Amino acid sequence: MARIRLDRLTPIVTLIVFLIIWWLTPSFIKLFTQSVFEEIQAPIWIASDSLETLANNTVNKTKSKQVLIDTIVELKRQNAYYKQIKNINENYKTEIDRLQSILDLPSRDRFRYELAHVIQRNMGSWWQTIRINKGSKHGIKEGDAVIFVGGVVGRIAKTNYYTSQIDLLSNHSFRISASFINENRPLFYQGKGPDLWGQPKGRIKNAPQDLISNSVKPLQLVTTGLGGTFPKGIAIGLVPWLEPDNTGMFQAGEVLLDKRLLGIQEVAVLIPFNRIEAINHDF
Numbered sequence: 001m002a003r004i005r006l007d008r009l010t011p012i013v014t015l016i017v018f019l020i021i022w023w024l025t026p027s028f029i030k031l032f033t034q035s036v037f038e039e040i041q042a043p044i045w046i047a048s049d050s051l052e053t054l055a056n057n058t059v060n061k062t063k064s065k066q067v068l069i070d071t072i073v074e075l076k077r078q079n080a081y082y083k084q085i086k087n088i089n090e091n092y093k094t095e096i097d098r099l100q101s102i103l104d105l106p107s108r109d110r111f112r113y114e115l116a117h118v119i120q121r122n123m124g125s126w127w128q129t130i131r132i133n134k135g136s137k138h139g140i141k142e143g144d145a146v147i148f149v150g151g152v153v154g155r156i157a158k159t160n161y162y163t164s165q166i167d168l169l170s171n172h173s174f175r176i177s178a179s180f181i182n183e184n185r186p187l188f189y190q191g192k193g194p195d196l197w198g199q200p201k202g203r204i205k206n207a208p209q210d211l212i213s214n215s216v217k218p219l220q221l222v223t224t225g226l227g228g229t230f231p232k233g234i235a236i237g238l239v240p241w242l243e244p245d246n247t248g249m250f251q252a253g254e255v256l257l258d259k260r261l262l263g264i265q266e267v268a269v270l271i272p273f274n275r276i277e278a279i280n281h282d283f
Contacts, residue, residue, distance in 0.1 A: 110231070110272055111271060112273060114134055114271050115266065115268050117266060118264060123262060129167055130154075130264070140271065144271060145269070146268070146269050146270070147268055148268065153261065154167050155174060157173075168261060169261065170192065171191045171193075176236075178236055179221070181222055187204045187205065187206055187221070188205045189202055189204050189236060190202060190204075199256065199259065201257060202257060204239060209251055220235065220237075221236040222235055223236060239256075240256060241254070
């Protein structure tokens with residue numbers, strides 16, 4: 001039992017002896033011992049600090065990477081939003097231009113305008129036709145003139161109750177009396193179809209020999225008003241050159257038509273005021 005008690009007291013005795021020795025130890029030895037201890041501990045402290053710095057840097061890099069990812073996602077979202085706004089603005093501009101073109105149509109004393117939307121196109125090399133969403137129900141008849149802000153579009157070739165087919169100005173079957181601006185002498189115009197580059201064209205005959213035209217100063221062709229279908233002075237196209245025809249008595253030449261004819265969306269059918277007809281409009 002005494003040995004067991006002694007074993008229990010050994011750590012306490014050892015500690016007391018160590019404290020007495022440390023207390024009796026001179027100060028310079030204590031300082032030396034402390035310095036040695038610090039030198040031994042220094043690598044451990046440095047390694048611990050490096051590990052802490054590395055951990056902090058890793059956390060910061062992870063946070064920075066996430067911030068960068070979040071920023072990229074936000075920029076993509078904003079870019080998609082701005083593209084959507086741009087498309088909306090472009091659509092508004094197209095609609096404004098369309099409405100403005102309708103407002104720019106000149107008034108005609110003997111006609112009223114029946115505005116219509118193009119719903120079908122047939123731009124074959126021979127049959128140049130379009131179909132509109134207005135027909136006999138709206139007072140439209142075969143032979144009625146069709147125009148837009150750029151001038152002559154064509155003539156009503158066939159009507160149904162709700163739709164109508166229009167032979168375009170470039171259609172080979174389209175013929176009309178025409179004249180040059182500031183000229184009273186009538187010419188013969190006929191559609192010619194588009195060229196290889198899609199430019200709609202026509203052709204004139206019976207032009208007097210004294211007329212001169214060139215690409216710098218092309219002559220402007222307009223309607224004469226003869227026949228009563230088209231009012232006088234509506235633009236048909238430009239004639240950049242003239243050459244003697246087969247008879248040698250007159251000149252002939254190509255007519256360059258408005259390129260907008262190929263993509264036209266809105267037209268106006270000219271309906272005479274003196275036409276007696278019951279017209280019911282469904283809105």
